[in-house]
Amino acid sequence: MRLPRLTQQLLLPLCVLFALLGALLLGTAWSFANNAGRHLGADYLGFASEVVRGQQDSLHIQQAIDSLVDNPEPLHQQQSLERLWIIATRQSSIHQYLSRSALPKEDYQHILDEYRVLNRLLMEAEPLLAHSLNDPQSLARLETLSDQLDDTLAFIYSELQHQVFTAAASQQQLMQRLARWIIALALLVMVVIAALLAALYQIARQKTLVEALSVTDELTGLNNRRALLDQASRLFAQSIRSATPVSLALIDIDHFKEVNDQYGHPTGDRILVAFATLLKDVVRRADVVARIGGEEFCVLMPATDATGASELCERLRRAVAEHSFHGQAEALSITISAGVTTTRTDTAPPDDSFAALYPRADQALYQAKQDGRNRVEVG
Ligand SMILES: Nc1nc2c(ncn2[C@@H]2O[C@H](COP(=O)(O)OP(=O)(O)OP(=O)(O)O)[C@@H](O)[C@H]2O)c(=O)[nH]1
16 A cells, blocks of 8 residues: 655654654663662762761760770760760661662772771770770770771761762762753654654545545546446435436537647647536536546436426536637637436336436437537437
8 A cells, every 4th residue: 555645754754753762762761770770769868967977976986085084984984885886886877878879889999998997996995995994004095096096987987978979969960861861852752743743634634635536537626427426326315305306417518529639638628627617607506517528527406307407408508609718829619518317207117316317318418419419408
């Protein structure tokens, strides 16, 4: 089946658009699956708060150990132990944030290494604290350890702060990129929908055009034979219901071959078009007019008896004979012959169909030609 030309023209751009849309969707899905998912799921705000709290740990442990050194009492010992426990606990929470982030491990490996140092310091500090109340040497070592803890924690948390800010910035960038992608995709979908609607509109328009062409005579714009037969069956059914006669006239231009031979085919065509216009002007709105052959026309007249039909044909014959048709340079005169017939109710079965009327109208037309043309015969 051949597609309409416009649909063919639209097909390629549409395919390209669909391919583009598919590629974009795949690209988005791939990029999302690869890094966006982890980035978007990461809680960088919580991570940053934990880092800020971690930065304060170093101050708190120092204060607790200083108080213990100045005043070795169980209360300060207990406070220092609690601070150690908080530092150790925060370490595991930071590990969780790191593993849930989209940061590549090589970027924070040095922080993990520093955590190992921190762990060693914590393990050393714990037994020292246990003996701190009655062992001055333990207290002296704790003072040194407090400085080392401060250095280590300061390094770890300043590095972590840098990493978190970098990750949060790339998360924001990703969100912006995704928003742009979504807008671009939405626009593309709208363009595709618009293109589809345009294609559908064109297809519907061409379908209507093809349907109209299939029932229209291309040269004159009158009904063609197929449309005439379609309308005839409806018209005869109506006439049976209303018990009214239907008349049929076959009209043929006289010596049309000579017109063609003398003035050329294009002039013949122009005369056919002009004659069709005259014919349409003469008939009533309810009559069905068709071109059924080269220079042969047909008029179906509902609710019209033989007298009415022959009067109409006579009017048409006179109008044609008096009309000046325009050839290439000069005006031309033509004449027509017509054969008219009407449904009869006295026959059995009644001849109330196109097939029954047509041969009689044809015979009458033949008679009109035989009798010298430029006349109307009733059959
Ligand atoms: N220009 C033009 N000529 C057509 C068309 N269709 C048929 N004809 C011509 O109409 C002429 C019909 O010739 P004939 O059937 O011999 O009839 P005629 O010359 O009119 O003679 P009579 O009908 O006996 O009066 C032929 O020359 C066809 O080529 C058409 O669409 N355009």
